[in-house]
Amino acid sequence: MEYDFREIEKKWQAWWKENQVYKTIEDPTRPKYYVLDMFPYPSGAGLHVGHPLGYIASDIYARYKRLKGFNLLHPMGFDAFGLPAEQYAIQTGQHPARTTAENIARYRHQLDRIGFSFDWSREVRTCDPSYYKWTQWIFLQLFNSWYNPVTDKAESVDSLVTLFRNGSYREVLTGNLNPGDIDWENMTEAGQQELLLRYRLAYISEATVNWCPKLGTVLANEEVKDGFSERGGYPVERKRMRQWSLRITAYAERLLTDLQEIDWPESIKEQQRNWIGRSEGALVTFQLKDLKGGIKIFTTRPDTIFGVSFMTLSPEHELVDEITTLQQKAQVDEYVMSARNRSDRERMSEVKKVTGVFTGAYAIHPFTGASLPVWIGDYVLPGYGTGAVMSVPGHDERDHAFAIEFGLPVVQVIKGPDEWDIREKSYDVKSGKCINSDFLNGLDVQDAIPAAIRKIEADGLGSGKIQYRLRDAVFGRQRYWGEPIPVFYKDHIPCAVADKDLPVVLPEVDKYLPTEDGEPPLARAKDWRYNGLFDFETTTMPGWAGSSWYYLRYMDPGNQEAFASAESLNYWRQVDLYIGGAEHATGHLLYVRFWTKFLYDRGYIPVGEPAKKLINQGMIQGMSMFCSFVRRPDTTNNTPDGVFLYDTPSPIEGDVMRIPYEFAEFENGKYFLTREKLKQLKEENILFRDVEFISGKDIASMNPVYAGRLRELRNPGRVELQYEVEKMSKSKWNVINPDSIIDKFGADCLRLYEMFLGPLELSKPWNTNGINGTANFIRKLWKLYHTTGEGSREMQWSVTDEEPSREEWKILHKTIKKVTDDIERFSFNTSVSNFMICVNELTELRCNKRAVLEPLAVLVSPYAPHIAEELWEKLGHSTSITRASFPVAREEFFVEDVFAYPISVNGKTKFNLPIALTLTRDEIEREVMLAEEVRKLLAGKTPKKVVVVPGRIVNIVV
RNA sequence: GCGCAUGUGGCGUAAUUGGCAGCCGCGCCAGACUUAGGAUCUGGUGCCGAAAGGCGUGGGGGUUCGAGUCCCUCCAUGCGCACCA
Structure with a gap:
């Protein structure tokens, strides 16, 4: 019989499930291997063909490793808290838990049809209280920890209290960390807690945050793109708020240096390096003239200190009010106000515009004693360094622009090329000899920097300092659908909920909106108090909380006593292969490393990095179809029903509109919209209700403006479409649903085709037309194990025990060698073509020898598990092909003489x-x-x- | 502007170490069969040329016996960062 993928795929999916073929248990006698996919956020739109790409690759690898004798952990779950479900809840009043559960069910159904070897008994959902109990527990560990700079790791706050108690904190907490003089025993409890909050890894503080009014919440830096929210694209502004944050900055150095030991794509590592943004320099204090105190600045170029001709503060700087003279006050106030009201977006779009104002105050140059005017300029960022700079217009482009704008002196202190005009352009290059620089004269920049720092330190002006761009992660969200932060307030002091009271379950609320006083939705919860007495924290955790440790929960998902047992943690250790999208470079992938390091420091897990190897799968793009149109004479709008479609690949007015991909017909390398398809489209999509084709002649009679251009237009029995490769998205009408492919071609075919499209890491457009190639391959593979009788098409099982010929052995072993090499280097596309070559060659030889066809079935099984399982059964096996061994290539069969x-x-x-x-x-x-x-x-x-x-x-x- | 990728037939791609460029598939062309199908099978298909032959891996230059692969330079596309002192 012909290969009936519908029946056979259904049969094996049911069999695998019933026999728990993919269930994993710890087995110390076998080597372990952990293959993980980034778990999906179950959106309402369901999966499109781009989503499973990475899952298919990881599934192939996992199946391969199993056949190689490894004990595989290959789980899947859902990143189920998040904004879209909550936005939907606000619109419809439906509880986000309900829509989330529905979406998960749909995802699960779609995933099941593709034939993955996930161990679903280990499924995790971040929104499940039995899961987020441990997310909250980890949060409390962060709350109860501080970062000890001497031991260079996180420790319990108890050890910090001991340091405060016995006074030895001075040796440990140096520089910025130094709290000054502490008399712990005589402090009030509130004072003690206030002090500890400055060191806890999870802490609450007044901070400038990205506030998104439209979403009603704060956002982390990586959730903001170009001044707009990543989700939804709403404007974001800066606002000072009391906020929960995680002290990821304590880990900046280790997050940076440990990148060396992990096998991750260079582009991801580079993005993380940039995001962490390490720079070496010095902190220097410039005393104020005629005033107490000084201005503390950070510079990476202490070698140019003799080139300082003024100081610049950010408008938000705390000294602004203090030092501004009476005369300048009006101007300064106005400038500060206008700077504050400008959104990030505006500030960014006006990068080139130099603005600033003089405070009237002066600072004193620490070496020359010269008076330096103190200015305010919004090119100085409040959040970086100290929010103030020493301005060296001769050697810093931004200072130069500011100096020129306001007529401030430009001093050259580094010798550049002879023809360089320092008035024209600053010389920013970090090389050359120091001039006009007293004790630095004659030194190269590279030597002058440490020399300057030595002198600054010797004179007590400041110290060398390593600065990071990385900010602490804002952790509170003024939203409903997230993990409650397990904290309550006693006399306004945040206190940890006791372990025994976890999880703090998300309470029911009447509406998913902020209260009238602007409190987060959780403030609506009735009688929601800790032990009936204390107010709970009302912000929830951000979307990335649950995903920062989920890979650990899979190791022991049912554990009630701990997030995972020591035995399972020691057995599985870390992810061996992690596959997911590159868009998580500075979000999830940084946070999961941070949490891992923290848990490692506190002795809860045995490894300090979450994943040994990471691969980013590319995006599968969609083909968007466009059709030329002209407006109907009686309308001015461009909605589909206001237009006529006409047949030309080059529209006369440049106007094109989108046509859903599934209505395009492919012929001779071109895409068309036919009359029949248009009819269907009009029935199915109300937007297209009144759309009609129009001929060139009719366009001209409709509007004489087009008369002269009639030649370009053809008679529209159908119209030709233009296309563009774009991101696959519902709004672009170019989404391909894997279900439709599976219905038509089967899951094995989908799996093979997704791999066949090209290298895993590359982005490439989906084109359904090519799928016939892999469909043919499956048919040919099936045929290899069958014969067709004389004169009939009836296929009969036909595998013999004859000894294969030398040629047949050669084909098999050559293929084993190639495919093994391909999988080992994650080159899945080439192994599919190697299968095709192999099947073509064996077909040519009419090979039906068991000794060849049996290993071939195993070889193919990671890619096309259903047909392989069926063939395996027909070959007489009673156990699953997943329990077979991957064949080993024997060179003697293919070496040539x-x-x-x-x-x-x-x-x-x-x-x-x-x-x-x-x-x-x-x-x-x-x-x-x-x-x-x-x-x-x-x-x-x-x-x-x-x-x-x-x-x-x-x-x-x- | 800075950083990181990527550029090969009409299309998706292959070439693992510097060693026959274009494997495999789509599409296309020609043919066979005919239960007339968007089925199956056979052959062909980088470009120019009737052929001999020539030209070809984004452009230009270089190293080498030999370059898709290494070096320099320019261009294009994609992604990331972007006043980070």
Whole structure:
């Protein structure tokens, strides 16, 4: 019989489920391997063909590793808290838990149809109280920990209290961390708690945050793109708020240096390096003239300190009010106000515009004693360094622009090229010799920097300092659908909920909106108090909380006593292969490393990095279809029903509109919308209700403006569509649903085709037309195990126990070798084409030998598990093919003793000459020179040189 | 502007170490069969040329007996960062 993928795929999916084929248990006798996919956020739109790409790749790898004898952990779950479900809840009043559960059910159904080998008994959902109990527990560990700079790891706050108690904190908490003089025993409890909050890894503080009024919540830096929210695209503004944050900055250095030990894509590492943004420099205090105190600045160029001609503060700087003189006050106030009201977006779009105002105050140059005017400028960022800079217009582009704008002096202190005009352009290059710089004169920049720092430290002006761009992660969200932060307030002091009271379950509320006083939705919860007495924290955790440790929960998902047992943690240790999208570079992938390091420090887990190897799968893009249109005379709008479609690939007015991909028909390399399809489209989509085709002639009679251009237009029995490759998205009408592909071609075919499209990491457009190739392959594979009777198409099972021929052995083992190499280097596309070659060659030989076809089924099984399982059963096995062993390539079956050497003259191949591979260089050369063709090609000339590479090539140079 | 990728037939791509460029598939062309199908099978298909032959991996230059692969330079596309002192 013909291969019936519908029946057979259903059969095996049910069988796998019933027999728990993919259930994993710890087995110390076997080596473990952990393959993880980034778990999906179950959106309402369901999966499109781009989503499973990475899952298919990881599934193939997992199945391969299983066949190689590894004990596989290959779980899946859902990142189920998040904004879209809550936005939907606000609109419809439906509880987000309900829509989330529905979406998960749909995802699960779609995933099941693809035939993944996930161990669903280990499924996690971040919104499940039995899961977020441990997310909250980890939060409390962060709350109860501080970062000890001496031991360079996180410790319990108890050890910090001990330091405060016995006074030895001074040796540990130096520089910025130094709290000044502490008399712990005589402090009030509130004072003590206030102090500890400055060191806890989870802490609450007044901070400038990204506030998104439209979403009603704060956002983390990586959730903001170009001044708009990543989700929804709403404007974001800066606002000072009391906020929960995580002290990820404590881990900046380790997050940076440990990148060296993990096998992750260079682009991800580079993005993380940039995001962490380490720079070495110095903190220096410039005393104020005629005022107490000074301005503390951070600079990476202490070598240019003699080039300072003014100071600049950010408008938000705390000293602004203090130092502004009476005369300047009005101007300064106005500037500060306007700077504050400008959104980030505006500030960014006006990057080139230099603005600022003089405070009237002066600082004193620490070495020359010169008076330096103190300015305010919004090019100085409040959040970086100290929010103030020493301005060196000679050697910093931004300072230069500011100095020119306001007529401030430009001093050169580094010797650049002779023709360089320092008035024209600052010399920012970090090389050259110091000039006009007192004790630094004559030193190269590279030597001057440490020399300047030494002097600054010796004179007590400041110290060397490493600065990071990385900010602490804002952790509170003024939203409903997230993990409640397990904290309550006693006399306004945040206190940890006791472990025994976890989880703090998300309470029911009447509406998912902020209260009238602008409190988060959780403030609506009735009688929601800790022990009936204390107010709970009302913000919830951000979307990335649950995903920062989920890979650990899979190791022991049912555990009630701990987030995972020591045994399972020690067995599975870390993810061996992690596959997911590159868009998480500075979000999830940084946070999961941070939480991992923290849990490692506190001794809860045995490894300090979450994933040994990471691969980013590329995006599968969609083909968006466009059709030329003209407006109906009686309308001015561009909605589909206000237009006529006409047939031309080059629209006369440049106006095109989108047509849903599934209505396009493909013919001769072009896409068309036919009359029939248009009819269907009009029925299915109300937007297209009144759309009609129009002929060129009618366009002209409708509107004489087009009359002269009629030649371009053709008669529209159908219209040609233009297309563009874009991101696959519902709004672009270019989404392909895997279900529709599976219905038509089967899951194995989808799996093969997704892999066949190209290298995993590359983005590439989906084109359903090509899928016939892999569908044919599956048919041919099936046929290989069958014969068709004389004159009939009836297929009969036909596998013999005959000994394969030498040629057949060779095909098999060559394929084993290639496919093994391909999988090992994650080159799944090439292994699919190797399968095709193998099946083509075996078909040619009419090979039906068990000794060849049985290993072939195993070889194919990671890619096309359903058909492989069916063939395996028909071959007489009663256990699953997943319990088989991956075949091993035996070289003796494919080594050749003769090689057809390409013989080239001056690097250009002329012909092939078979020569025994056992011959030496000299013997090969002799053989080649004797050949008839060579004599002809040389035409009597003597070669200058003959290059012989045994087993590869012969090149004759004349 | 800075950083990181990527550029190969009409299309998706292959070439693992510097060694026959274009494997495999789509599409296309020609043919066979005919239960007339968007089915199956056979052959062909980088470009120019009737052929011999020539030209070809984004452009230009270089190293080498030999370059898709290495180096320099320019261009294009994508992604990331972007007043980070």
